Amino acid sequence: MDVNEIKVIDKTVKGWLKESRDNVLRKIDTRLTVNTKSGRTDLVTNIDKQNEKFLVSKIREFDPASRILGEEGSGDDVTTTIGRVWIIDPIDGTMNFVKQRNHFAIMLALYVDGEGVLGYILDVTGNHLLSGGPQIGVFDNGQPLTKVADTPLREGLMGLSGPMVLHNDYNMVDIANQSLGMRVYGSAGIDIISVLRGELVGYISYLKPWDFGAGKILCETAGMMVTTIDGKPLGMLSSTTVLLATRRAHRDILTIVGQ
Amino acid sequence: MDVNEIKVIDKTVKGWLKESRDNVLRKIDTRLTVNTKSGRTDLVTNIDKQNEKFLVSKIREFDPASRILGEEGSGDDVTTTIGRVWIIDPIDGTMNFVKQRNHFAIMLALYVDGEGVLGYILDVTGNHLLSGGPQIGVFDNGQPLTKVADTPLREGLMGLSGPMVLHNDYNMVDIANQSLGMRVYGSAGIDIISVLRGELVGYISYLKPWDFGAGKILCETAGMMVTTIDGKPLGMLSSTTVLLATRRAHRDILTIVGQ
Numbered sequence: 001m002d003v004n005e006i007k008v009i010d011k012t013v014k015g016w017l018k019e020s021r022d023n024v025l026r027k028i029d030t031r032l033t034v035n036t037k038s039g040r041t042d043l044v045t046n047i048d049k050q051n052e053k054f055l056v057s058k059i060r061e062f063d064p065a066s067r068i069l070g071e072e073g074s075g076d077d078v079t080t081t082i083g084r085v086w087i088i089d090p091i092d093g094t095m096n097f098v099k100q101r102n103h104f105a106i107m108l109a110l111y112v113d114g115e116g117v118l119g120y121i122l123d124v125t126g127n128h129l130l131s132g133g134p135q136i137g138v139f140d141n142g143q144p145l146t147k148v149a150d151t152p153l154r155e156g157l158m159g160l161s162g163p164m165v166l167h168n169d170y171n172m173v174d175i176a177n178q179s180l181g182m183r184v185y186g187s188a189g190i191d192i193i194s195v196l197r198g199e200l201v202g203y204i205s206y207l208k209p210w211d212f213g214a215g216k217i218l219c220e221t222a223g224m225m226v227t228t229i230d231g232k233p234l235g236m237l238s239s240t241t242v243l244l245a246t247r248r249a250h251r252d253i254l255t256i257v258g259q
Numbered sequence: 260m261d262v263n264e265i266k267v268i269d270k271t272v273k274g275w276l277k278e279s280r281d282n283v284l285r286k287i288d289t290r291l292t293v294n295t296k297s298g299r300t301d302l303v304t305n306i307d308k309q310n311e312k313f314l315v316s317k318i319r320e321f322d323p324a325s326r327i328l329g330e331e332g333s334g335d336d337v338t339t340t341i342g343r344v345w346i347i348d349p350i351d352g353t354m355n356f357v358k359q360r361n362h363f364a365i366m367l368a369l370y371v372d373g374e375g376v377l378g379y380i381l382d383v384t385g386n387h388l389l390s391g392g393p394q395i396g397v398f399d400n401g402q403p404l405t406k407v408a409d410t411p412l413r414e415g416l417m418g419l420s421g422p423m424v425l426h427n428d429y430n431m432v433d434i435a436n437q438s439l440g441m442r443v444y445g446s447a448g449i450d451i452i453s454v455l456r457g458e459l460v461g462y463i464s465y466l467k468p469w470d471f472g473a474g475k476i477l478c479e480t481a482g483m484m485v486t487t488i489d490g491k492p493l494g495m496l497s498s499t500t501v502l503l504a505t506r507r508a509h510r511d512i513l514t515i516v517g518q
Contacts (some may be wrong), residue, residue, distance in 0.1 A: 040439070041439055041440060095416070095439060095440055096416075099415060099416050099439065099458065100416065100453070100458035100459075101458075102458055103458075156358060157354070157355075157358050157359070157445070162435065162440050162441045162442070162443075163440075165424065165425075166424075166432050166435055166436060166441070173425050176421065176425055177425060180299070180300055180354060180358065181300060181354055181421050181422075181445055182421045182425070182443055183421070183443050183444065183445055184421075184441055184442050184443040185442065185444075186416070186440055186442055194359070199358065199359035199360075199361055199362075200359075
């Protein structure tokens with residue numbers, strides 16, 4: 001895809017996201033319909049579903065030949081990465097959305113033949129949009145992202161999944177102890193924005209494609225490493241424990257995981 | 260102290276905090292002078308010290324007969340709670356301030372004969388001020404605080420100290436598991452604002468008087484419980500593990516701590 005085509009798509013997607021944010025904020029103080037999915041901490045609300053449907057309809061109209069992978073199932077049954085695939089997380093951090101009405105994100109990504117082209121993470125209440133991709137660079141609310149220092153683990157704060165710390169999966173307690181401190185924010189989108197801004201040196205969580213699709217594109221474009229927790233490439237259609245970090249912190253963490 | 264006198268103090272303090280915030284924001288992108296105190300994660304910067312000196316000078320001018328307890332030592336050596344005592348935390352969450360330039364607070368409290376009169380927690384970058392006390396009520400950016408529901412632990416998110424989770428102090432892992440999720444924000448001020456807004460059902464951390472002085476006044480005024488981790492009253496001049504929560508979550512947590 002050439003850069004001009006990408007810029008047209010980028011402008012279009014930003015329009016959808018603005019509208020999508022307005023829709024969510026308009027309903028943020030209403031009573032939500034909340035259902036559990038796999039367990040009591042895995043939630044979906046009427047807003048997640050409505051927002052996914054909104055984004056799906058925009059994509060269908062704009063790019064009818066593409067396929068859509070959406071968290072709440074209103075897209076397609078995507079089984080290969082061939083062609084254009086859009087990945088939607090209509091509300092990332094649904095628990096935060098339900099309990100806090102704060103600290104949640106809308107995420108969108110475009111992959112072509114398995115390669116990341118454009119990624120978007122929108123912190124809805126903070127009104128911060130991280131956007132871009134390898135051909136156009138990364139932007140923070142429209143301004144080129146400040147280059148993030150390649151900070152090692154022991155000189156930075158580390159974003160972690162709460163449940164994985166509580167189970168000490170992959171020596172997570174050691175990873176936290178070797179850092180300057182762990183932070184648990186409860187939303188992949190909010191954590192990944194923090195990594196992109198240099199507020200965290202990395203983030204680890206068990207994630208599904210819609211949780212890491214946009215973040216992988218943005219972080220790799222910004223010069224960071226995004227792999228499985230044992231350092232392997234991510235499969236775009238499978239769920240796994242993701243390690244996303246500065247190059248130095250990534251190396252430091254792989255050493256601790258392997259111990 | 261009568262309500263009119265308290266309102267005059269309240270208005271005065273809000274002016275100091277506005278000026279203090281402006282001072283900090285003006286220097287937020289400058290190179291900091293960072294020193295460690297008790298260890299590599301216990302930091303103080305030139306801004307902490309300057310901001311404490313600023314607040315001390317304002318208090319001295321306004322209330323010369325009072326005594327001042329400040330985190331960075333530019334106040335007095337306060338050994339009794341008799342009379343008017345001001346408590347200052349010039350930058351709460353110094354690690355966040357240093358590493359993120361985000362998620363930190365300025366806190367101020369006024370106690371008279373050991374009783375809380377006025378408390379202030381200012382989220383500097385978010386520009387949220389929680390303020391008030393038992394005689395005037397609690398305000399969120401000047402608006403009366405929305406009454407927080409008395410949510411039990413298992414229906415809420417719980418703010419915890421990262422190091423205490425990693426050591427499983429006081430069955431902290433069980434507390435986290437019984438909640439809908441733990442959050443680790445790294446600043447008592449930011450955590451306590453989240454509790455006051457109903458985003459968290461409670462918060463536990465080892466705290467010093469300047470970390471909990473304002474929060475105790477605001478949370479108790481808002482109908483929440485603030486005690487030591489074993490349910491005893493807090494001593495205003497001593498450091499301890501503090502449990503601050505809705506009434507129901509407080510009861511739930513004391514049961515888990517006692518197991």
